[in-house]
Amino acid sequence: MKLIKAYVCIFFIFVALYPQYYYFGRNKIQYTKFDWHVLKTKHFDIYYYPEMEEFVEIGARIAEEAYLEYQSRFEHHINREVPLIFYSSHLHFQQTNVIPYFIPEGTGGFFEFIKGRVVIPADGSYSQFRHAIRHELVHVFFTSKVNSILIDRQKLDHPFPPLWFNEGLAEYFSIENRRYPDMVLRDAVLKGYLRRITEIGEITGSYLMYKEGESFLRFLADKFGKDIILRIIENVWVDEDFTHVIEFVTGSSIEDLQDEWVLSLQKRLLTDIADRESARSRDVKLTEKGFNVKPAVYSSSDTLIKVLFISNRSGYTDIYAKSLGDKSNLEIIVRGERTHEYEAFHLMRSRMDVHGNRLAFVTKKGEHDVIHIFDLKAGRNLFDLEFPNLTAISSPKFSADGKRLLFSALDFGGYADIYFYDFDNSLLVRLTDDIYNDSDPIWLPDARGVIFCSDRGVSGKDGFMNLFSFNIVDKKIAPLTCGMENDISPSLSPDARELLFCSNREGKYDLYVLPLDEGFTPGELYVSGVYRITSYTGDTFDPVWVNDSTIVYTLFEDYSFNIMLRYLDEDSLAYVGQNYSVLPEVACWKPERLSGDRVKTRQIYRGKYSLDIAQGQLTQDPFFGSMGGAQIAISDVLGDRRYEILIYNNARTKSEFMNSFNFFIGRYSLGRRTNFGYGMYRFSGERFNYYEGFYDEKRVGAFFVLQYPITHFNRFENVVNLAYSQKDWYDWRGVRKAWIVENHFSYVYDNSIWGLSGPVDGSRFIVTLGYVVDVRYSNVSYYTVIADFRRYFRLRLYLTYAVRVAGFVSEGKEAQRFYIGGSWTLRGYPLFSIWGNHCFLFNQELRFPFITSVQLRFPRGKVNLGGIQGALFVDAGDAWESGFPGLRGSFGIGFRINIGGYLVLRYDIGRRTDFRKISKSTFYQFFFGWDF
Structure with missing residues (x-):
């Protein structure tokens, strides 16, 4: 949790209910002390650290070229320097304070709307870096263009175009050449979960929404000409319903347009796979639920073979084992994402490997990735390999004798290269060292060479990855495959005579075999054809040999990834030749940098502040009278330093005006691991609580958090x-x-994961100790102890048993009072109606899905409100001053519906009880808020 939320905590120090408004949440930690610099170009201020200077100059050139292109396409000029913030890796990127939220694994960058900042990780790949820059700069131009149009038309309250159009446009403009159709879009058409444009709100924010938006805009451009997109943008003010804008510009109804779009997708995408078969008709499916990827094979005995894989089927990401040859249930080998040791898996990025009883896999642990060496027989972690100069690590691979471990890694500067670790000598050796993106390495026999994936080939600048061999002795590199395709995930057969890999060379990912005969020498050109061994409607990834005639792999189909088992036979091989007639040398391209007079200045970043928010409000209350105030928030470009200012006046008469000025000024430092804040305040005015009634209080002071x-x-x-x-x-x-x-001192723990209305698994708790004393008059002296424990047991995927046990004690002069009652604490009793300086609370809930989906249908479409969650509950608790009066309680059923992902509406029905008798009347409570 970011410290800026401590502002809320500090504010409630000054009111009677402070101890009840603590919060949980995981920590977004700033591990790394970055030495920030600024590169100023004609149109951008680029923030970076010196270790990634080459990527910064590359990114600057990409940005300037994209600026000129988009300036023409949007017919719009931006009258400011756009702030670009570059990080060398995704793990560094996740530490940014530009936004307070956690950044998920698959996010390649973002555009922050308030200040117009663009934040992007290079992450070792030129093509992905280029795509992310171009994508986010579309948002910059699109937002600026739409805002200027609405200002010119004096429609400042006009709704912004929907997210599907915004993100679809960014994909459409940023991807220059769409060589292959997207596999998710193809699968959606094949399996029937494609959403029409009038229904696309049901998948808001998903990857599928991005690709559907892009596809629909390509369809419009093909049908009406490329200028149709700009015409839609320029007419965004015409109607608040964006589909009406599309109809106004195109002259066609949205129903006809989306019917034609869906039909064109079906013709194009289904024709491509008309002669293919389903993988399930031929191979054995080993998994069913969730995302199941990155298989590895473990022989626990001479007869028992297990397939290990990574899956998020429980909500957390774990390593599972599935035995071949029997119908035993899945076994969890490693429980991830619950503790610091296995903080986060890279679900789609890193493979695993087994040697004997040792399993090597990668997770994030604190500031960087580590390689875990896990004993499969003993069921425990043996040790971790940590390399301070390596930020991200992927796909460890043991040598045949188990003495070396090969892997790819990203260094602090963002270079993705191949390394190996020598266990006997505790030595880390770097094999490649250049700008190219090298990944997925595997050993050749006797560790005499390495095969890996890289974009160093002739088509690598456009993002295509091919296979290469590396000679350990003379450091030579030679291509094994070449072309405008992605050849990835190599796996060597047990006899080292066949190289299995996956490739999209025919438009979708299939499995291929490259024979390696005696003439093959790593680091030297090797000419051979390849054989395709699958031709499925789904896409195949991560192939691994079980033995000479059996493989396992990951299949993407029906919007899920599952582990499949395949028995090989000669009849399944289809020869596919390769064209080596113009085979280029490796490393034949170099990304261009921005240099010379196109770079204005380079300087050390000293801090540049600007306004986040400034708002004022005037209210009128029949009892308290008029109140007026203003709130101002200021922060620097990086979000590391922030100021909060609150000023208001609550005078009820003219004579009270000067004495009723209130203010709060706080400064927060968020750029280091330890976050802190300090400030001063003055609050004066009438207050109320149930214990003291109405009173007037003036409080002037300073704070530190x-x-x-x-x-x-x-x-x-x-x-x-x-x-x-x-x-x-x-x-x-x-x-x-x-x-x-x-x-006040607090210890907070939270490893819970959330569903639609609240936590569904894990645990969280807080323990707070506080002491308050009047050092001058001895009028105030009390201590406070708060303990709140919450545990969530996931009985089934959609069934959770939740329990909370909380106790509150405050003793002394002006001791704190605690208030319960209402939907958040003790249901069936009025909100905050029960109070005292002692409090006990015990809640139980059985949470379950009540209605899967609620839709409101209108003549021109429908609105999906999501599902309704149900909860059977039993509450018990009380608050008292002296002498425990006994428990009050309630039981019943509750319903929750999530509106827009931010607001949960709650409706509870039940009966009250004192655990001796049950009330005859039924209570009904409507409120809002997340489940405990």
Whole structure:
């Protein structure tokens, strides 16, 4: 959790309900101290660190070229320098403070709308880096263009075009040559889950939405001409319903357009696979649910063979084992993403390997990736290989004797190269060292050479990966395949005579075999044809040999990845020749950099601040009267340093005006592992709580907050407050003055994963100790202890048993009061109606899907509201001053519906009880908020 949320925590220090508004959440940690610099070009301010200077100059040239192209395509000029923030790797990129949210594994960059910042990782691949820059710059131009149109038309409250158009446009403009159709789009057409444009809101934010949006815009451009896209953008103001805009510009109904689009996809994509068969008709399916990828083979005995694979079927990512030859259930070998040791798997990026009883696999652990060496027989991790200069690691591979471990890795500067580790000598050796993207290495017999994938071939600049061999002795590299295709995931047969790999050379990913005869020498040109061994409607990946006649692989079909078993035979081989007549030398292209007079300046980053938000509000209350105020937030370009300013006045009469000014000023430093903030405030005005009633309080002081994340899952927090407080209760209690010192320490843990309405698995808890004392008048002195434990047991994929046990104690002068009641705490009782300085709470829920999907249908389409979640609940608890009065409770059923991913509406029905008798009346409570 980012420290900016501590602003909420600090604010509630000054009101009576502070201890109840703590929060959970995992930690977004800034492990690395980056030495930020700025490269200024004609149209961009590029922020980077010196280790990635070559990628920065490459990215600068790509950006400038894209700017000129998009300036022409959009017929629009941007009157500012666009801030680009480059990271060398995805793991560095995940540390950014430009946005406070966690960045998932597959995100290749983002455009931040408030300040117009673009943030992108290079991640070792020129083509992916180029695509990400071009994609995000489309967002820059599109947003600027639409905003200028709406301003010119004086339609400032007009809705922005939908996300599918925004992202589809970015894909359409950024991908210059669509050589092959996308496999997800093909699968959607084949399996019937393609969404029409009027239904595309059902898949908002998904990869499929991106590809459908791109495909529909390509269809419009082919049908009406390329200028149709710009005409749609320029007429966005015509109607608030974007489909009406499309109809206005094209002169066709949206129903006719999408019918024609779907038909064109069916003709093109289904014709391509008309002569192919289903993999399930020939091969054995080993898995069913979730994403199951990256198989490896383990012989636990002479007769028992297990296939290991990585899967997220439980919500967490784990390593599973499936025995061949029997019908035993899946066995979990490694439980991932629950602890710091296996913090995060790279589900689609890194393969595994087995040698004897040792399993080598990669996970993120803190600042960088590590290689785990796991004992499969003992069921425990033996040791980890950590290399401080290597950020990301992929696909470890043991040598035949088990003494060396080969892998690909990304160094701090963003270069993706091949390495091996010598176990006997504890030595790390780098085999390649250049700008090219090298991955998926495997050993040749006797460790005399290596085969790997790389974009160093003639078509690599356009993103195509081919296979290459590397000679360990003379360091020579030679191509094994060549062409405008992706040849990836090599696997050597047990007799080292056949190289199995997957390739999309015929438009989709199939498995191929390249024979290796005695004439093959690593590092020297080897000319051979290849044989295709699969021709399926689905796409195949990650092939691994079980023995000379059996393989396992990953199949993508029906929007899922599953592990398949295939028995090879000679009849399945189809010869496919390769054209070597113009075979180029390796490393025949070099990415161009921006240099010379096109670079304005290079300088050290000193901090550049700008406004995040500035808003004011005036309210009128029949009892409290008028209130007016303003909120201002300022931060630097990187988001590492932030200022929050709050000013308001709550005077009810003219004479109170000067004394009723309130302000809050806070500064937060987020650029290091330890986040901290400090500031000052003045709050004065009338307050109310159930214990004290109405009173007037003036509080002036300063605060300090600190968060130290121990791991991704747990942290320490400290809040210190120094304040002068003056309270007036309007009665015999008179006026109380105090110079308050307040200190709270908390330990927070959270490894939970979430569903539609709240957590569904894992656990989270918080323990807080606090002490507040008046150091001048001794009018205030109390301590506070809070403990809140929550555990979620996933009984089935969609069935969760959730339990919360919480206790609150505060003792002393002006001790804290705790308030329960309502849908968040003790259901069946009015919100915050039960209070005391002691509190106990026990909640149980059985959470389940009640209705899978709710749709509202309109004449021109439908709105998908998602599903309705159900919960059977039993609550117990109470709050008291002195002497435990006994438990209050309730039981019943609740329903939750998630609106837009941000708001959960709650409706509970039940009966109250004191655990001696049950009330005769039924309560009905409607509220909002996530499940506990």
